Structures are given as structure tokens and as C-alpha cells.
Amino acid sequence: MSTNVNHAPLEYQTEHNQMSILGFWIFLAAEVVLFSTLFATYAVLFGRTADAPTPSELFELDIVLVMTFLLLTSSFTCGIAIHQMRHGSNKGLITWMIITLALGLGFLGFEVYEFIHYSHEGATLPSSAYWSSFYVLAGTHGLHVTLGIGWAILLLIQLFKKGITKVTSRKVFIISLYWHFLDVIWIFIFTSVYLIGMVV
């Protein structure tokens, strides 16, 4: 069942690879709806802080901007990793992937710090409807990033062992889609949670 499409990047070269990538795109479309449900809940519960502090009292732009730049940069380096892969450079691919993961870890570190900071200020998951929705929305994104890092490490091991093959290139391409997608979601969290939370 493998019709070779010459000149196409390796990850598109078998029908099975094409189908896997297509399936993952459809999965991402479902993820869009999944996150949108969390955004909807957040929006509806906005302002329902009960006795807990309000977001505008707690949110600080500088730390959120740092997180955003970390994630944006990691999305960029992940793109470079794919670029390297398409040029057949396993070393380049691995290097840029590791940089991507390091940036991702940095992002997570700040997020954990941020959560701990807020809860010290009296805003925890059970504090109020608003804070529940905040933690679950940001936390679901953070959980995705964590899973992405674990997944990428598995793929790095496979790249070390086998180099760039039809199989590994497909897997790496798919995780790059996932990683960029998490950046897309973060852009909306940054905008509609943090920025709007600071002005309203």
C-alpha cells in the first residue's frame, strides 16, 4: 500500500503516514473544541470570585510575558527542528528539539511558580467558581505541555537509535503539530485570560 510520492518530504511518503497526519489534524480540530469548552466556562464564570482575590489584583504582566515568549520561541525552534529534519540532518533535528523542550520546561516552571504564588495569595482551585475555571483552563494547557515533553523524549530516543526514517519523521512531524498547536491555545489564554483579566 505504499505509493511513493517522490520529492515529497519523508513524512508524507507512505499512505499510512499521510493518514496518520490527517488523523492528527482532525484530532487537533477536536482539541480546539475541547479547549473552547474550557474557555466558555471561564468566560461564563468570569467575575464569580466570591471571597477570593480578583484576577486583576493577582495577574502580573511581566511573568506572563516571559512565559509567552518562552512558548513562542519554543514553537519557533520546533519549526526549525522540522526544517532540519526535512534537510535530513538528524543532529540538527535532535539539537533543536532539545532546545524546544528546554524552553517548554522553562514555561512549565514559571507556570508552577505562578500557581503556587496565587494560592499563597488565597486563590486556589476550591476558592471560587472563577478560580476553579482559571486553574482548570491553564492547568489543562500545562498538562498538555507536560505530556508533550514526555512524548518528545520518547521520540528523541527513537531518533538517536534509528535516525530519520519514514516512521520517525512521521512521529516527529506529528509532535511538531501538537507543539505548535499548544502555542495557538496559549495565545488565546494569554489574551483572554491574562490581558482581559487585567483590564476588566
Next chain:
Amino acid sequence: MSNQTKRIPTHHIIGFVLSILLTILAAWTTIGSDLSTNWIITIIMLLAVIQAGIQLIMFMHIVEPESKNGHVPWNMMFHGFVTASIVVAGSIFVMVYAF
């Protein structure tokens, strides 16, 4: 695809620079400008949508003929975003606006 044959990933660099600029612009609109809240929200949401588009097109190769997947990826993503708008706007309409 053009960026596949080139050594320098121009697409990615342009995308990266644009997204940094858009982020800064959004942050400035929020704190630096003295627009009304409604305008701020409209503008920064618009900036977010543009930035998401940049990620999808410049980084995620959503339209690559070699994928042999035709229009399906962007078609499904488009419908995903349409459903997302229904879910978010619909919830606000029903649960907040009405009261």
C-alpha cells in the same frame, strides 16, 4: 514546498518575528493605550486570531500539497474554530447576556 528547498527557514523567521510583534502590540494595547475596555477586548482578540493563523500557516504547514490530504486539515480546523465560537459565544449569550 519552497521552504523545504531553502537552507534558511525564512517562513519560520518571519512568523516568529510577527508573533513577537503581535504579542507586544497586544500587551501594549492592554496597558499602554487608553482605549475603552470594549475596544481593547476587540482588538486583542483580533490580534490573537491573526497570530493563531500565523502559527497554522507558517509553522504547521496546514496547506501542503505533498501531504495529499487536500483541504481536509484546514477544513476541519476551520470547522473546529466555528464550533469553538458557537460554544463560547453561545454560552455567553445564553448564560450571561440574558440575565
Next chain:
Amino acid sequence: MNLDEFFVTGEPLIYAGMVSIVLVTSAMIFLLTYFKKWGWLWREWLTTVDHKKIGVMYILSALAMLFRGGVDALMMRVQLAFPDLNFLNAQHYNEIFTTHGTIMIIFMAMPFLIGLMNIIVPLQIGARDFAFPFVNALSFWSFFFGALLFNISFVIGGSPDAGWTSYTPLAGAAMNPGPGQNFYLLGLQLSGIGTLATGINLMVTILKMRAPGMKLFKMPIFSWSTLVTSFIIIFAFPILTVALALMTIDRIFGSQFFTLTGEGLPMMWANLFWMWGHPEVYIVILPAFGIFSEVIATFAKKRIFGYHAMVWSMILIAGLSFLVWVHHFFTMGAGAFVNSVFSVSTMLIAVPTGVKIFNWLGTLYKSKIQFTTPMMWALAFIPSFVIGGVTGVMLGMAAADYQFHNSYFLIAHFHYVLIAGTVFACFAGLEYWYPKMFGHKLNEKLGKLSFWLFVIGFHVTFLPQYFLGLDGMPRRLFDTAPEWFTLNFISTVGAFGMGAGFALFVFNIYYSYRTSQRETTGDSWDGRTLEWATPTPIPHYNFATLPTIRDIDAFVEMKKRNETTYDESKLKPIHMPNNSGQPFIMMALLFMASFALVFEWITLSVIFLVGVLIMMVIRSFDEDDGHHVEVEEIKETERSLRGL
């Protein structure tokens, strides 16, 4: 925790349930051991990735669930037959209507239809399996263990009792402590994962694996309905996933989404639930429409009337199904404007639905109808479903709905659409494709008898309920009043008619297995679509070769040209996936993690979750690439099947 808190105690009916579970399980273990069938069970079924076998397992499980949900229903009807009957107490009644509704929609209707899709869609489009056979097995086991988790609640821990809609605050931790509600949340979550995966899998299969020449608009209607349904699944199920997760976090980790404290908003649950819930009812009706279209075209011996209108109306219904959810809670009081908007969108859905009705009638018009049992179901469907649809439009009028809402009128409405639509279609589909699956037809005499029992029983059960509703009888009532006695009694009599019809249907499976003539041609009904072009039993690779498809009724065209799916000159080795035990093990571990979470044993749950992650790592490093079926083997198989 004491053992008597763990097991449900004090209910004679539930003790009887426990005894029968123990008996059936030991009987099964004994039989498997005695006939040395454990290896067979593992090799042929538990590890299979073959879409046909997975489909059979779906259908068998769905029939078991239909039985369980049916017993629940009969118990409710007994309790309601006479006023002040103390057959069930209020608590037990609440538990039973909750499990009945949840099981019928999530664990009966959907798996039944997905089972038929599993078997038929690859055959109809000329594919050798799903796009991702491994994921397909994963989906099945996720459904299976989700259903298991939900069902054991009645002997372990106690059943959920807040209705299949599970409205907060009633379903929240404050008013509903204990594991019952957690069973609902985690059982649905577990099976929901599989449903989403199936949606993606079917969509990729249909988009990428069609036979040469089969453009989308040359695809049989059932495959079209599957594609549209997958689309709805992909966009609706994530909403349920999140809603369930939020309530789980509310109950177990103390967040305040749907609570009365901390400024939570209980009606937000209703909003999220129905944003999934309304598309869900179309997930279970569109495939039914697809089945009826196939059945009607086959037995009217005509091409389906208005093929394009059929397809476009399904697409329109799918789109609209995301825009009407508020009609389930007009009485929340979101205001005249909001209610009007959703009133209008609701009534709009009736338009494409009406188009389909007229197309079926158009197909039947001036045709020579062959009255087989599947066709009888289809013919009974049309008028019955119209009654359900018309009363739906009545409910869609917001102002009137303040009267109808949560009365037996509503109950009658959705049973008219779900039974006359989905259940009739499941029976019709199973009987229609039965010879393809098992190599012999179901007995027509018994089939018709069970049809008449079921259909008459159905109308006798549910038609009176419209009038009960108009007389003011509310739903979810465990005790009736004397003024509603007559209609309630009639309704109960009808319910036993349906029960008898179902029993006969199941008996017919056994009876036909013993007596029916075996199929030799593979084309049992003079079929029109590609699935009938395969020999029976279907070789595990489905198609040796595929001709170019030129027409919607591909097989009619093939028969004219004397083409088959076996062209010796075009044979090539066929790549097929290998069996794998991983899906079963992975989902069994996830089941245990969910079970632990039901009882809020967090550490144990995390341990099992780590097990699931380890299984995923193993999968990631798995290099199993399947095997090839060699040309010689194909030749041998096809020659013996085709008697060449």
C-alpha cells in the same frame, strides 16, 4: 471502608442481580475452561484488530445492554402500572431511570450503530480495514470497560440516581455524596474516549480509503451518514469530555463550577451537557437514516430517490444540530429573546428532516416492494418517526414548552424518535446485514412475529404517554395518581409486548443459527452496494481486488458488467495489521484507574494511570508493521469461497 459499604445491600432485587451475575460469570468461566477455549478467546477476539470481529463484539455488547436497559424499563413500568404500588421505592426508582437512560443512549444505541458501521463501512467503500485498526480495537475496549464500570455500580457502591442528564446541584457532591455519581462520570468519560477515537478513525477511513473511482458523491448513503456522524462526534464529544471532567473535579477535588457555594453556576452544567446532548441525539439518528436508506433502496429495488438531497439534508442537520441546544432548558428562563432564537433554529431542523421523509416516500413510490423483515422495520419507521418529529416541533415552541417540559409528553416524544428511529434501524440493519456477517439469514417468520410484537407494543406503550403528559403527569415520578391509572396501565401492557418482541428477536438468532439455510453467493438480497460483492464468509482482507467504481449503486453496475472483487490478473500481496493484546490491557488498566477514582482512592488511581502511561510507551517503541497476505493464499481462499 467496610464491605457492606462497598457492596450494595438490603435490596432483594439487587441480591437477585448479584446472584445471577455470579452464576453467569461462573458458567462462562466453566464453559471456557471445559472446552479449552481461553486461548481461542484471546487470539480470535480479545486481541483482534479486524473491523468485522470488533463490529460483532460491539453488537453483542449492545444487545446485552439493550437487555439490561430493557429490564430497567420493565421494572419502571411495573411500578407505574398501579398507583401506590410499592414494587420499587423512590430511591431505587431514581437509580433505575438513571441507569436506563444512560445505558440506552451511551451503551446501547451508539455502540450498536458503531458496530454496524465497523462491519459495513469498510466493505461499502472498498477498504480492507479501518485507517487505524489498532485504534479501533482501543476504541472498542474503551467502550466495553466504560460500560462495565457503569454497570457494576448497581452491585458495588450504588447506582447514580440523578437522571441521565445528571443536573447539578442535585448531582453535585453536597447533595449526592458517595460513589454513585462518580460511576456515571467516569463510565461515560472512559467510553467517550473511544467514541471520539472512532469518529476520527471512521472519518480518515472514509476520506482516504475509498475504492478507485468512488468519489464522495458516489458513496452509499450509509457511508455518507457515517461520515456526517463522525463529523458531529468529533466536534461534540470534546464538550462532553470537558463537562464530565469539570463535574468530576467538582466532586472529587472540591472545585466550584456547578456548586451552590463559591458563586458556582449549576445551570452551566445543563448548558454544557446539552451542547453535547443535542448533537448526540443526531449522532444516534443519522446512521439510522442511513440504514433505512439502504434497506428501502434494496427492497424497493430502485436507486434511492434524491441522492444529493439526502446527502445535503444530512449535512444541514449536522450543522443545525449545534445551534439548538437551549430547547432543552427553555424553562431556565434565559428570556424571550434567547428562547425565540432557539425556538426558530429548532423548528428549522424539521425542514431537512422532512426532505428525507419525502425522499424515502419517493423511493417507495411506484416500486415493487419486497416485504422482508428489514423492510417492514423501515416501513414502520416512517409514520412512527413522523409522529415523534411533529411532537418535537411542538416542544420546540418555547412558550408551549413551559407546559410540556419534563412531562410525559416529552418522554413520549423522545421515545418515538429514539425507538422508531434508532432501535428500529438497529434491528433492521442487523437483520439486513446478518447474512453478510454470519453466513445465513434470520428466520423471516419469527422475524416478522417479533416485528409485530415490538411495533404494536411500542405504540401501545408510548402513544398513551403523550396524553398522560397532556394530563399533567410529570416525568421521573416514582408513584402515580389514580386519575392517570388507565393510560399508565395500557402503557405497561405495551411495554411487555416490546419485551416479548425483543426476546423473540434474540431467540431468532439462536433458532436461525440452528435451522437457516447457509448462504453461498454472498449476495443475499440482490444487493446494490459493494459490501454484497464480497463472498460470504468475508475473507479477512475483504477484497482481493477492486474494480473501478462508476456508480452510486456500485454492485448493480458490477453485476451488469460481470465484474467481481476477484480479478486474478490484478492480484498483489495485501498488507494487513497484526493482532495485538495492547488495546485490551491498556483499557483494562484505565478501567482500574477509573474504578479507583470512583471511590476516590487517589493513590491507587495514580498507580494504574502510570500503568496506562507505560503501555503507551511500549506502544511508541512497538515496531510491529503487520504482515502480507501472499498471492497464493489469496488465490486459494477466493477459489474455495467462490467455488471456482
